[in-house]
Amino acid sequence: MTLLPTVVTAPPEVPEARGEISRMVRDRLLEGGRLPLEADIARSSPYGEDLQLALHLCYELHYQGFAGVPDTLEWDPGLLRVRALMEHRFESALRHDCRHHAGVDEALAALLLEPVDGTGVSHFLASSGEPWHLREYVALRSVHQLREADPHLWVIPRLRGRAKAAMVAVEYDEYGCGRPERMHSRLYAELMADLGLDPSYGRHVDMAGAEVLAVSNLMTMFGLHRRLRGALVGHFAVVETTSPPAAARIAAALRRTGAGPAAERYYEEHVEADAVHEQVVRREVVGGLLDDEPDLADDVAFGIAATSFLEDRLGDRVLDAWSRDESALRAPLPQTSGSGP
Numbered sequence: 001m002t003l004l005p006t007v008v009t010a011p012p013e014v015p016e017a018r019g020e021i022s023r024m025v026r027d028r029l030l031e032g033g034r035l036p037l038e039a040d041i042a043r044s045s046p047y048g049e050d051l052q053l054a055l056h057l058c059y060e061l062h063y064q065g066f067a068g069v070p071d072t073l074e075w076d077p078g079l080l081r082v083r084a085l086m087e088h089r090f091e092s093a094l095r096h097d098c099r100h101h102a103g104v105d106e107a108l109a110a111l112l113l114e115p116v117d118g119t120g121v122s123h124f125l126a127s128s129g130e131p132w133h134l135r136e137y138v139a140l141r142s143v144h145q146l147r148e149a150d151p152h153l154w155v156i157p158r159l160r161g162r163a164k165a166a167m168v169a170v171e172y173d174e175y176g177c178g179r180p181e182r183m184h185s186r187l188y189a190e191l192m193a194d195l196g197l198d199p200s201y202g203r204h205v206d207m208a209g210a211e212v213l214a215v216s217n218l219m220t221m222f223g224l225h226r227r228l229r230g231a232l233v234g235h236f237a238v239v240e241t242t243s244p245p246a247a248a249r250i251a252a253a254l255r256r257t258g259a260g261p262a263a264e265r266y267y268e269e270h271v272e273a274d275a276v277h278e279q280v281v282r283r284e285v286v287g288g289l290l291d292d293e294p295d296l297a298d299d300v301a302f303g304i305a306a307t308s309f310l311e312d313r314l315g316d317r318v319l320d321a322w323s324r325d326e327s328a329l330r331a332p333l334p335q336t337s338g339s340g341p
């Protein structure tokens with residue numbers, strides 16, 4: 001098994017632009033220059049390639065940054081102004097599209113119900129996924145999973161009592177309980193290496209469409225804003241509740257296709273760990289937050305609805321491509337023997 005570095009040793013290259021907004025933001029990072037105007041952002045698609053990549057570029061400054069981009073740009077007033085405009089465009093669209101969301105109890109109960117038809121991505125992978133499907137899925141998810149749990153940490157200082165203690169306990173598991181080789185992001189990198197994928201941080205952003213970026217950007221947007229702490233908790237509830245059954249199906253698909261022990265280890269870890277996390281999140285994180293701040297119930301429900309909405313869009317996009325025997329990526333992966341659509 002390939003031994004991987006414990007920490008990121010080099011920041012990723014700046015992804016290529018996908019429109020005028022992302023081009024101007026990219027140019028600002030690399031060369032300086034003017035930024036988009038409010039009118040430019042108002043005309044953009046809130047879920048489109050251009051705006052979602054531009055948001056990703058702004059958000060990545062709070063994580064590992066980019067090669068050749070000064071760390072001081074993390075708090076550049078111009079970039080923060082543009083980021084706020086893009087966040088408003090994105091959040092407004094989500095609040096409109098998720099305006100009929102259920103209450104917290106109903107939304108949490110719905111997460112526990114597996115769909116009868118079994119038509120999601122994990123069902124497809126379990127029943128008929130080929131190695132190239134699995135490689136594409138893992139590459140797409142790497143946009144977030146190589147920094148797994150990082151966006152959720154921002155909420156901890158904004159919680160108190162039961163919710164804070166429980167959130168720390170869950171996150172401790174996500175970071176390997178103090179063992180760097182057990183960090184979930186590290187396990188994901190080893191999964192990628194077992195599938196013949198480059199596990200470098202940020203390597204596959206250029207291949208990931210707007211639907212992938214929107215899912216990743218959502219959790220960062222929720223995490224960065226104290227006013228959205230309830231939505232972040234709702235998002236976290238979705239992640240921890242839906243992970244075990246999906247992980248079990250993907251682990252089965254990896255075994256069926258002979259992926260390798262490191263590939264299986266990541267998802268098997270989530271079958272066990274997230275089954276426990278789901279109970280802690282529901283009872284202590286969500287329950288503790290709403291005991292302390294019952295007025296955040298609607299925000300928690302919105303976080304659940306928005307997360308489910310964007311995950312469904314991503315799943316539909318991937319399955320639509322695969323149903324036509326086409327790649328779900330914007331650019332092809334390096335081929336391995338017998339792989340590829």
